[in-house]
Amino acid sequence: MSRGIVMKRKTIGVLVGGITDDFTRLLCHGVIERAKTLDVNIVVIPGKFLDREYSETSDIYYEYQYQTLFSYVTKENLDGVIVASSCIGCFATKERIREFMKRYLQMPCVIVAADEPDQICVRYDNGAGIREGLNYMIEELGYTRIGMIGGPDSNYDAKERRRTYIEALEAHGIEFDPELYVEGNLTSESKEVFRDILDRNPDMQGVFCVNDSCASGFYEELKARDILPGRDISVMGYDDIEWATQIYPTLSTVRADAGKLGSEAVNLMVRLIDGNQVESKILPTEFIRRDSFCKKGGSRKRSKNVIEGYLSMNHMLSEQWEERNKTQFKMKTFIQKVLSFDRGNDRSYGEILGTMDWLDIENAFIFLYKEPIIHLIGEPFELPDQLYLKTKDLKEKVSSVITVNQKVLSSNLYDFESLGVEGAGIYVLLPLYSNEILYGVLLCDLTEGVLVNGEFLGNQVSAAVKMINLLKTNEEIMKRLEESMAILQKNNIMLDNLSKQDPLTGIMNRRGFFDRSLQLLKECEEQKRTATVFYADMNSLKIINDRYGHDEGDFSLKTIGDILIESVGDNGIVGRIGGDEYCCLVLGLKDSDAADAFAEEVYSSFEKFNEHCDKPYKVSVSLGNCQIVEYNKKGLQNAMTMADEKLYEVKKYRKKDVVKVKN
Secondary structure (H helix, E strand, O other), X not given: OOHHHHOOOOEEEEEEOOOOOHHHXXXXXXXXXXXXXXXXXEEEEEOOOOOOOOOOOOOOHHHHHHHHHHHHOOOOOOOEEEEOHHHHOOOOOHHHHHHHHHHHOOOOEEEEOOOOOOOOEEEEOHHHHHXXXXXXXXXXXXXXXXXXXXXXXXXXXXXXXXXXXXXXXXXXXXXXXXXXXXXOOOOOOOHHHHHHHHHHOOOOOEEEEOOHHHHXXXXXXXXXXXXXXXXXXXXXXXXXXHHHHOOOOOOEEEEOOHHHHHHHHHHHHHHHHOOOOOOOEEEOOEEEOOXXXXXXXXXXXXXXXXXXXHHHHHHHHHHHHHHHHHHHHHHHHHHHHHOOOOOOOOHHHHHHHOOOXXXXXXXXXEEEEEEEEEOOOOOOOOOOOEEEEEEEEEOOEEEEOOHHHOEEEHHHOOOHHHHOOOOOOEEEEXXXXXXXXXXXXXXXXXXXXXXXXXXXXXXXXXXHHHHHHHHHHHHHHHHHHHHHHHHHHHOOOOHHHOOOEOOOXXXXXXXXXXXXXXXXXXXXXXXOOOEEEEEEEEOOHHHHHHHHOHHHHHHHHHHHHHHHHHHHHHHEEEEXXXXXXXXXEEEOOOOHHHHHHHHHHHHHHHXXXXXXXXXXXXXXXXXXXXXXXXXXXXXXXXXXXXXXHHHHHHHHOOOOOOEOOOO
16 A cells, blocks of 8 residues: 555655756755645655766776665655656666666656656656747847857757757758767766867857857867857856856756756646646747847957956856855864764763754754665665664754664655654755775755755765764673683783783784784894885775675685785795784795785786685785885884785775676
8 A cells, every 4th residue: 555545744855966956956946835835745866867977096986885775765655756867867878767766656656857758757848948049149230150059869858959040050950070079977077078069160150069068178278278158159058057057157947947847846746746737738939039149240348247247247156155165164063962972872862953943944853774784886775674863953952862762664764743743844865984894874854954955965974874883883892801811810810921922813913923024124134134014904904804704704814814925935934913904024025026026926926716616706915115224123114014004005096896796
């Protein structure tokens, strides 16, 4: 039985790309306004973008974790879903988008800003406003060299706008020139694309940008070349976002009200849930001419009101700067508060929610998984059957949830009445993660502050949750350590009596390695032989332990000891000096080239082992080395420190490919 039957108030999901994107913000404004009049709950779910390529060294590499939010939409926990499929799939193929949409077509579904056959859609009439703007360039300004910065062909709006651009040219007898068209990614970050179209077309008279976000990036490239829109070139955008009237010169654009998209989508969704017959809707657009268009007659003179424009812009920038400073101060205070706890218990989660009033958040909930989940890029994610509600903030009254009441079925995640919320609300769901580790989700009010700073909020709450987990782990370790120390003291077992052999791997432990190394260094000094320290660190031990079990982790540690012993042979010694850290003292390597060659031999040994081993994971290490200068304890320690630093540099560029790829 669906929630729509058993619940009085409807709850609708809204799947979008990034929560702080211009389109999403405007869409949400319309959704919020209409939802309030219809007394329905809204949950905005920003799952980012399908098939976006993430460089491992990029600051946004781990944003793939946002895509796990797509699994939080089911017919069991929501009455219906509104999907901005073209936005979510702006980097994906049509086939990929349709495959993605299949899971949501089993429930009431409305698609916005796209046209899908046999589906209920709300979209723009892309043609009218674009034709009006292009007609003005051609008929009033006499342009024949008009370029376009478009978007991926998989994006419905981008494809339609390109088609309209070509038709408008051909309607005036102007043949489409492929040199005047470039494909961007619908954002302001398409810098190479902006440079390309300008470099190829120095005589270009006007440019149509697929949206205002794209136009903002193009403005920056024009500024770098001392080209002024409205004087040297005419620029037209699409959307008419707030930025279009704030930039100088103000941007001519096509007014396509994303808020109306959101409002109409909610209207259709409510009727659809109620069992009514509904049809797709097309919303009108209109061309808005501003200062980014040159003047008639080709004179391209600056606006007479340029001084007033600058004064107005300076005033606006001053206000924005003042507001930005206030926001930065609030952010700084928030960070200080959110990380101020010193205990790793459930009460600390409540301290996090108590810091979010600066975003006007009155209701918030932290749901965590039973245990953190390791989720690597490209892996499917399956929502657990239940989550654990650690703390909640209702009308700015924060309370921790006792352990016996923490379990919440995923199918009841958006049961706001059970959560204690009175009345309808507008919420956003944000993932809580650190790198490849998923902790849970934050569900909170979607305020204007969250629409601007939502990703910052998610990042800081994620950092706080990570710290609580680390504190909790540390407290457990300290407790076990105290228990162990009590046992050691009771039995009068002293550190000096510990064996010099590592019990797990059978090789020397830290103490044994140091003692034997000092003996060998004394012999090397007498024989004038070189000695090189190799610091080795196992790759991805935590992932192997968590995914395959600690027995497999122990097997990996033993294997590393065996391979290192075999590699060093009679030319030195090997010791396990920490949990997943090993150290080798190798004698007779003449210089750094010989040391690097030895390291490659070690890497090769591990590759051969992994090829023949039937384990589903790879056993590997990273190495750093340093030749010893002083043949004494200080020299050994210095060399180990240097080798460890080099090892750190190696690990920074190591790919996390612990799982073997099945052929």
